[in-house]
Amino acid sequence: MKKIVGSIVNIKRFEIHDGDGLRTTLFVKGCPLQCRWCHNPESISPKSALGYYAHKCIGCGNCVPACPYGAHTVDKDGHIFHRDRCQACGKCAEACMANALLFYGQHVTPEEILPQLTADMAFYKNSGGGVTISGGEPLLQSEFCAEVLRLLQAQGINTAVDTCLFASREQLDCVIPYTNTFLVDVKAIDTELHRALTGQPNTRILENIRYLDAMGKDMEVRIPYVPGQNSGEIEKIAEFLSTLHCLKGVRVLPYHDLSGTKYASLDMQYPLAGTDTPIPSTEAVEAARDTLRAHGIKVLTK
Ligand code: SF4
Ligand code: SF4
CATH class of the missing domain: 3.20.20.70 (Aldolase class I)
Structure with missing residues (x-):
């Protein structure tokens, strides 16, 4: 079927x-x-797309290892989301405890x-x-x-x-x-x-x-x-x-x-x-x- x-x-x-x-x-x-x-x-x-709510980001860095494409970096100035590298897989949103990353377009x-x-x-x-x-x-x-x-x-x-x-x-x-x-x-x-x-x-x-x-x-x-x-x-x-x-x-x-x-x-x-x-x-x-x-x-x- x-x-x-x-x-x-x-x-x-x-x-x-x-x-x-x-x-x-x-x-x-x-x-x-x-x-x-x-x-x-x-x-x-x-x-599918990733929404990034910068005002909610606490700079924890959990999203950095979660992304297979290197779309997140965190340095002394804080977190940067590189949208051009994002392939919309949603993995980083699962790792973000601050709800700064929301994934839209889950397939179910x-x-x-x-x-x-x-x-x-x-x-x-x-x-x-x-x-x-x-x-x-x-x-x-x-x-x-x-x-x-x-x-x-x-x-x-x-x-x-x-x-x-x-x-x-x-x-x-x-x-x-x-x-x-x-x-x-x-x-x-x-x-x-x-x-x-x-x-x-x-x-x-x-x-x-x-x-x-x-x-x-x-x-x-x-x-x-x-x-x-x-x-x-x-x-x-x-x-x-x-x-x-x-x-x-x-x-x-x-x-x-x-x-x-x-x-x-x-x-x-x-x-x-x-x-x-x-x-x-x-x-x-x-x-x-x-x-x-x-x-x-x-x-x-x-
Ligand atoms: S996991 Fe969320 S709160 Fe932590 S740095 Fe990444 S976007 Fe910011
Ligand atoms: S949605 Fe996937 S590809 Fe896009 S930033 Fe998050 S982990 Fe990386």
């Missing part, structure tokens, strides 16, 4: 914002979009991670929770995710997939039978604006939302609210969402700028750096929610 292997970023327990109840969230690697405000830059590339089988995903079964039952696959984009690894979801459902665990839906119909069909709820991002209705904000048009995304709706699948929509970027789209998004039948509710997710250290750890440029994109005011976010409510849409705030 073919071995199914996925690339993951991490697994977080006791999450309360990734669907109903208390959840464990599996973050997978690789995304077809590049949203300007992305808070998870470590998930964008499908390739569904069976290998199942014990971690099912460890909090008692909490899922008591809270109405379960397991969510997020990313990155789960549908880029649809075969791997479908198998993880299938194994979870076989144990009676509620499943959710957090997706941008920029995926082929085949990729989506692969996970539908094993997914209880889809958490779907909607960033813009204007397709050219969507392309400018994310690098891709939204035609396929909107078609996939309608497809899930026609199939009667539970959907929760998330709208990132980013002033000056997509904040002018709320009325159009509300009009679109008001035509759906299987919408459980909509969340407005206010922009924040707390991911700068993640970009720096990967030597990546933060796309919104220097654009003076403000954190939205409480009033602006509430106005966006009111726009949705005015279209008869249930707004989720907890």
